[in-house]
Amino acid sequence: MSSQTKFKKDKEIIAEYEAQIKEIRTQLVEQFKCLEQQSESRLQLLQDLQEFFRRKAEIELEYSRSLEKLAERFSSKIRSSREHQFKKDQYLLSPVNCWYLVLHQTRRESRDHATLNDIFMNNVIVRLSQISEDVIRLFKKSKEIGLQMHEELLKVTNELYTVMKTYHMYHAESISAESKLKEAEKQEEKQFNKAGELSMNLLRHAEDRPQRRSSVKKIEKMKEKRQAKYSENKLKCTKARNDYLLNLAATNAAISKYYIHDVSDLIDCCDLGFHASLARTFRTYLSAEYNLETSRHEGLDVIENAVDNLDSRSDKHTVMDMCNQVFCPPLKFEFQPHMGDEVCQVSAQQPVQTELLMRYHQLQSRLATLKIENEEVRKTLDATMQTLQDMLTVEDFDVSDAFQHSRSTESVKSAASETYMSKINIAKRRANQQETEMFYFTKFKEYVNGSNLITKLQAKHDLLKQTLGEGERAECGTTRIRGKLYRL
């Protein structure tokens, strides 16, 4: 049907096949290179991680030691001074308590960062080096299996080559047998045509017939022989073609299986446990960091609690208790009777009674005025104290802004210097605070003077009131003996 020029020559077919095989071999080699490169990348990553954690561990240890040294420097100072001053914990003042807790937290941080070092060195790095071993071992084993897979593939394609060649051979033989048969058929036809002519010229050359009959027989015999040969070759060719076709299907199926499943399985063998082990390593690192954080948080909470309990009232009482002989009120001044004077009360009998009564009323009205005046001072004082308190308790301590991670790292640097703690703001606030404070002290002095005067006048007033009250009672009661006698 198709002309001979369109047929691929044997050489072409072989060349094509070999090119295809070469391409597959190249891919297989490249696949190993890819797996090897992947393993090398992993080993490099693991090595980088080990180096990283080794150096990080060193940094944690340096940090831990610095913190330890820092805490110890102040703790030893406290120990030596404390033996002198604060032997008893009951006298621990709240700011000192905060300070001790800050030092305690520093020691805690020191220990935690030392633990971090320990975990990095003795756990994380050990894991990483084990994973490296695993990667090497698994790559080796996977390559072994891969090589076997490749051998198998090449074996299959070699077989294909062989059966293809066999098919080609038998087909060539089949063609050759066919052409020989055709040639015999042609000769037979020729003979047949001659026989036609012969029958027409039968009368002319009757003497030729015996020779011709033997020739026809010979040709027929040859044709039969060639027919048998052709059939035999055709069967061989059919069997070879069938074999070739079956092997072709098997080869394609094997190659397809390799590319679709086996390569993937091979990569899985290389990967075996890599991600899981790496995850566990990272989780160990995370566990350490999270635990450090939790510990840190607990410590900070203790400090925060102590800061919440900073209490000037309680500290004042502690100080006054500590030095109670200095702050306990002295004995009252007692009336000192002169030379056995038996009168030890204000005497309100006539003739001094009128004068005392007048003095009492004067005191009463003076006190009323003074109290109103001093109450005004007190109100101003309270308002000023409130203003001061507002200034002193302003919630200016939130530094979250400084920890916002914006794109540029530059913005971090100026975090604390731009806002509330800028020099201008500080100066303004402090000037304002000190002005208020000054006013408070002025008012406080005024108030103390006023209340001192009130206290003294009130004491006199109260004594007079009592005396005069008793005098009045005495007057309207029964007759009494002389003033100097009616009390011890």
Next chain:
Amino acid sequence: MSSQTKFKKDKEIIAEYEAQIKEIRTQLVEQFKCLEQQSESRLQLLQDLQEFFRRKAEIELEYSRSLEKLAERFSSKIRSSREHQFKKDQYLLSPVNCWYLVLHQTRRESRDHATLNDIFMNNVIVRLSQISEDVIRLFKKSKEIGLQMHEELLKVTNELYTVMKTYHMYHAESISAESKLKEAEKQEEKQFNKAGELSMNLLRHAEDRPQRRSSVKKIEKMKEKRQAKYSENKLKCTKARNDYLLNLAATNAAISKYYIHDVSDLIDCCDLGFHASLARTFRTYLSAEYNLETSRHEGLDVIENAVDNLDSRSDKHTVMDMCNQVFCPPLKFEFQPHMGDEVCQVSAQQPVQTELLMRYHQLQSRLATLKIENEEVRKTLDATMQTLQDMLTVEDFDVSDAFQHSRSTESVKSAASETYMSKINIAKRRANQQETEMFYFTKFKEYVNGSNLITKLQAKHDLLKQTLGEGERAECGTTRIRGKLYRL
């Protein structure tokens, strides 16, 4: 009533008064000392805190720089290698992603600790030095007010001394006038007794009478004079005593007020804002530390998320996509017809049909046996993989125990070396793991070999089935033209 020996002498009273005053003066001086000492303790505390935070800031900066250097060392390495290998983010493998995030976290920690340094230096320390200024200024002002209070107290006690002395003087005069009056009364009595005798001897000495009468008159006059003097002195004494008693009450009230209220107010003046400002300083420190922690936590969460997303499947696909020309299946081997052979199908006509049919049945039963055998291998393989997976995903990464703060700091050191990560445990686990792994690989090879064979036989089987099926159909259908013609 009481004998003269029991009276306190003037000197005694004065001495007692002076002792009492001296005691109060001593107390007042001691109170100032106490306040001063309190202020000095505070200044010392503030200085310690400043030193502490200055040194801590330095430690934070060192730590920050070490972390920065560490991150930069690996980041620059990545930048240079990345330009060659991983230009596109779509090819970022999940372990590499974790590694980048660990580096990112390191930079974040570096920045946060630098921020801590900044906040300690430019905020906490500034606050502390301001509080020191405040303590000094407030102590000065409070001492000023305290001195005024003390002066007032001494003024009051001086007044008391004066009025007491006045009372003593008038009382002494009153006693003297009384004794003089008593003497006059005695003389009068004597005169009266003489007058009694006189009346008995009246007849004997009648000539004496005029002289005696003038003497009696004289005595009476003197007695009256002394009576008036005594009354005058007694009034003066009463007034002086009243004054003394009123001043005594005022003095005691003033002293009491000072000890009960004023000293406390004075301490409050010294304390003014100290606790509040210190609390704000500590809260700034706490805010910085808490924020550092929050930032750290956020970063760790990002890493944890990346660790959760460690995915060998997706990485495998990424790698295969990256090198897709290496992993894409090659073209199928095509049937290569020889020299225009037009038969390109398995030929199942007689005489090969019987043989093919036999071969087909052989394949069928062989495949059934192989599949059963290989399924058994697959089950063992799966079970082994499950065992391996269990080993590989064991949750051995919790290191919380290392951060338990027991009493002794010694116990921290061995945290990671005692338990799961001890050398014996590691060795045991690894031996176990590798043994299982070895078994897995053996079974895997067995399975691959089996399935390779199955694939090839199955391909042949399927082709035969198709051919024979068609052959059967052809046989029981209409008469067909020669095999080599009935397909293109």
